[in-house]
Amino acid sequence: MGGLGVHFSFPAGRGGRLRDGDQAALAFVGELKGRWDPYYLQQTDQAWDPIHRCLADGTLAWAGSDWPLNGAILGGEPVYLGRDYIIMFLDDQDVAEIAAALDEVTQPWFRARFFALPAHGYQGRTDEAAFDYTWGWFELMRAFFRKSADEGRRMVFTAGQ
């Protein structure tokens, strides 16, 4: 998967249209992208793939491993069913639970999971530079979850495939 990952947050009262089908979900995300408010979005570049694998069961399975850590990237509610794009929705309660779980992730734990990824079929790089890249984006994503949870916001995660 080579797309770039972005989390967008929005107020708890919004996002109802996300469940109205693929076109409605795309339109909602299109609005968020059009606004591109850096205060309310966090990019993860291409690191979302290894980040999800580290937080889940080493694979890109939608529901791999346990909630809430597996929810940060691909564990929310899929609201777009096309094969070209990923849109996962997290309500404010989900965001709070995931933020609390991410708070407890340590670099040694994440590091051990990262360097074990080849055993789960991951074909990306797993050297020190790739780890630094992945951990750097993870730290930003985790902080964005904390901020969003503190502000009681919902999120969508989006990526091209």
Add this chain to the structure above:
Amino acid sequence: MLRCSEADVGYPVTHLALTGEDAALLRRWHASGEDAAVLARVRELAAGSVARVSTDQAWEMIRRCLVGYHPISDGEPVFGRRDYLIELLDPGAVAAAATALAEVSQEWLRERFEQRLPRPNPGPVEPGPGPDFDTVWACWARLAGFFARASRAQRYVLFFTASRFWRPPRRETGPDGRTRVVRPAYRPQDYTVDPNSLRSLPADGGSWPFEAELAERDGVLYSWTEVGRFIRGGRTWVRLTSSDSEYYIDVENADDRIGRIECVDPLVAYWLARRTDKYPVVLED
């Protein structure tokens, strides 16, 4: 090698075109001390469909170039707190600003831009590169177009940006009698490294072994507090914070000397600061 790029974030700087009714409402709320209502309404307007222009990271250079020519952000304050600047320009001031902006040529602005580039930071950590002239000129042109349209429509213009004052969290007793932390909602400015705090850090590796710089009373890192260690690029880094602040730096142990020094991204600094909260937290606007 020293660098500091992550923390040198821009901050939202927006000009909004307002009707007379909206302007009157903001003035009335401000006059009656309802600053929270002012901020909420301005945020609502900024997220809505009113005409606006955002200059963000280019604003600081635009502001510098305007000094001594025609400052366009010195309007009537309609917000009494220190954390945001919210100022109103009436239609007369908008018209004057529109004329002043329209009369500027690219050559004139380029000359000012080059004269007014910021000086290097004190100390060894330099900010990342600011916007180049082409970016500033493009923002200037958008700003000029915005003011021209606002002037033709007889609109007020609202200048809205966060201030650079740090807003520290505080402890207080909640309604239930228990201690709680009242923390302002996240703004990058509150977690961005103050360049002056880095003034005394060495650019050449220092003169003592790394651990001595941290632990000895005369060490250059002694006044900083260690909050953690981690591995990056195969080397050990120490994460430090300064007392009476909530920003952080990462310092590399390079062959037992001080190596690279990097400012921690403000969003990550917010996360770190939140981890130190020992009581339930209430966010305030």
